[in-house]
Amino acid sequence: MKIPVAIVDDNTQNRRSLAEQLGYSDEVTVRFTSKNGIDFLEQMKTTPADMHPSVVLMDIEMPEMKGTEVVRYAHQIYPDLKFLMLTVFDDDDKIFEAIKNGANGYLLKDEKTSTIIDHIQQLIEIGGAPMSPSIARKALSLLSRSRLNETDTGSKDNVAERLSERECDVLKLVVEGKDYKAIAEKLFLSTHTIRKHIANIYEKLHVSSKAQVINLALQSKWFNS
Structure with a gap:
């Protein structure tokens, strides 16, 4: 429909x-x-x-x-x-x-x-x-200075370990502000597959939005290096 x-x-x-x-x-x-x-x-x-x-x-x-x-x-x-x-x-x-x-x-x-x-x-x-993408980059800056979403980060040190290697690749590109199409092209996957990966990421990290997952990634400093 x-x-x-x-x-x-x-x-x-x-x-x-x-x-x-x-x-x-x-x-x-x-x-x-x-x-x-x-x-x-x-x-x-x-x-x-x-x-x-x-x-x-x-x-x-x-x-x-x-x-x-x-x-x-x-x-x-x-x-x-x-x-x-x-x-x-x-x-x-x-x-x-x-x-x-x-x-x-x-x-x-x-x-x-x-x-x-x-x-x-x-x-x-x-x-x-x-x-x-330009909005996502600005949101990264905002989220690094203010907790716009309350997320359980008590076990943040091992949260990333819940994700597969491919899901980590997808998450890194999400944090960089890439949209679904750009991520699919970068990883040589279909947008449908990217959507499934992101849905799995949300479920595993117990978040429900891009803002929350970016905030969690920033607080946990997964991709700082």
Whole structure:
């Protein structure tokens, strides 16, 4: 089944263009688009529950209500809804605020449509935290200075030993900010295989997102040498 999504962006051209591009996809379907956060919340109220989106592509800087505020508020009402921030901004404050308020991923608007679709699938299939490579690099810096996610690190010295050699290779590339496609190309594997490896890594390390696994790897200093 196609993954139902919603698009929230105050720029009419951007909103319509993305909806049109996603409309050609066999993987996702656009339930509705919204011109701002208030409009999005109103449409969620009037849309039957079985027609709600599973993933929301959310702009950050909008009139009426910022995207990060929408995420924080909507999470209280729709806890299963996943938010993928899609924006031109990549500064530390906005990344931190988005993650803190419950965003599940953070992509730049100049990403290819195919990349956006791939990240939507990642979000649904393994519950990761998709990020553009440049965003992931900034998140590494943020996570090294602040514990954004509480993770059990009591046995961090031997946690990495739970992973196979191939899983360690995959994890190292994840920490470096590589996306699924880049990791697959680097290791000469399919993206499907990479997804399975990452799902196994999450299970073995008892984490549920890219932000958590990066934080754990940084704290444990697995790849510092």
